Amino acid sequence: MIAKRGHYGAFLQEEWKLLQKMIVLANEKLSVPITCKIRVFPEIGKTVKYAQLLEEAGCQLLTVHGRTKEQKGPLAGVASWEHIQAVRKAVNIPVFANGNIQYLSDVEQCIQKTGVQGVMSAEGNLHNPALFEGRNPVVWEMAEEYLEIVQQYPCPLSYVRAHLFKLWHHTLQVHQHLRDELAKVKTLEGLVAVNRELKLHCQEEIANLKEDEKPKGGLPFFHWICQPYVRPGPKEVCKENGTSGMEGSTRGKRALEDEDDGNSDGLSKNKQKKKLRNPNKSFDPSLKPKYAKCDQCGNPKGNKCVFNLCRGCCKKRAFRETADCPGHGLLFKTKYEKSLSWKNGQSSLENIEVTAQKGEVEETILLKEAIDGVA
Structure with a gap:
């Protein structure tokens, strides 16, 4: 969710031109090999084109996670080694595989099936740090x-x-x-x-x-x-x-579709902690305060916004119109006027300095003439 809101990680995979520029710039500025890790697209063909684009841009080692960006948490499912194999055959740089690694035998099977040069493990290694030793210790x-x-x-x-x-x-x-x-x-x-x-x-x-x-x-x-x-799957107990x-x-884990009714018996661990800190806190959705909506996007608007917008929409409008919104602390107009005032002040100082310099030159000439007259 954080990556989706911030538009980075796997949620940047549709911005191919931007990614190309980033890799080219990284190669220019950094003196270390550029490596990339990607998730696959549902289509193998699109995944291959994406990997080739990264290689052409300057990526020198590519790790392919055989799941799409939607395959997270209870929707993770099985990673596609077929996608990884297709990428390995289509590029000339080293490729590492990621996904479905639970035992050391999985590493060997993955290398045989996909032909990759290396294998990575995330959750498998977290649950068993001795995974790559082929051990299952206490x-x-x-x-x-x-x-x-x-x-x-x-x-x-x-x-x-x-x-x-x-x-x-x-x-x-x-x-x-x-x-x-x-x-x-x-x-x-x-x-x-x-x-x-x-x-x-x-x-x-x-x-x-x-x-x-x-x-x-x-x-x-x-x-x-x-x-x-x-x-477990989304509906699996x-x-x-x-x-x-x-x-x-x-x-059993609480089913994902279960709704909290405000009672502590049905609350998640996180909400139970909040309840301990504030015993009067209620999680009943019907008791939540109703907020006025932003005129543009429908999110809650700022109570003191001069445009009746949420902060995001207000910031865009205030910037576009060079306006102020004290309710959101946005002062584009004030800052612009201050910058103009500062520039005008700098120009006045420059004029004063030029006039002073001319005065000094004229005074020097008069003094020289006076000395010549006495001589």
Whole structure:
């Protein structure tokens, strides 16, 4: 959504001429190889033309993510290796593939099918950092190693928390109380403590494991083993493995089409946090204040806008007409008048300096004549 609003990333892929100029300029200004990463179009032919255009513009290494820009979140689906293979055959620069990489065997299959020179992994590597080693270690081994690196090279706590949520994803479906703890802690030491507690719970489960017991929830391994996470579809109720409360119980993700009715029981985690900060806050859509609409685009208009427009439309009109809108803090007219005043002031100063210089020359001539007369 952010990339779509900002018109960058995959949402810039329709601006072919602009992308050409950007790559050409980057080659002129930078002394490093220019690499690009793209998502595919639904049509293989258009994807190939797009890749060839980038190569001609000066791209020296191309990574192709085999999904369209619409294939995100629950709509991700399977990446198309056919698109990647077509691009690899059509260009002369190195091509890397991205998509469908969950195990090391997938890397080998991808290279064989597409002929690419390299393979990238995003979510697969986040859930199992040992993916490219061909291992599936216990989760706490990777978590402890990661936390040691963070202690040596500090970074924002939100980054660390996000990585731990990925690593512990399957286990946190079982020990949900620790999921909440992981979300609430404010220090690195707190994250380490939660990680230690999760480790103890898992070790206790391993000690009590029955001989013929199999992983729950359709997982290939037990939840404490690093393994991929397959996103559920938009209408699929994802039954995660877990035992919270009673044996064999499962935790399903809230369906995307469910509507919040203002009650805390149906609220998302984010809204529940807001409710804790402000107990009187209501999420009932019928109680939301009604805003007057912008005369042009329909977005809420500024209450003090002189044009009865939203900020975006007001800014365009004020710029076009060189006008002011104090309600939105836009002062195009005032700034223009100040710039004219400044320019006129500069011209007056230049005239004064020229006059002064002429006066000095005339005074010098008169003085010279007087000296000559005395002589």
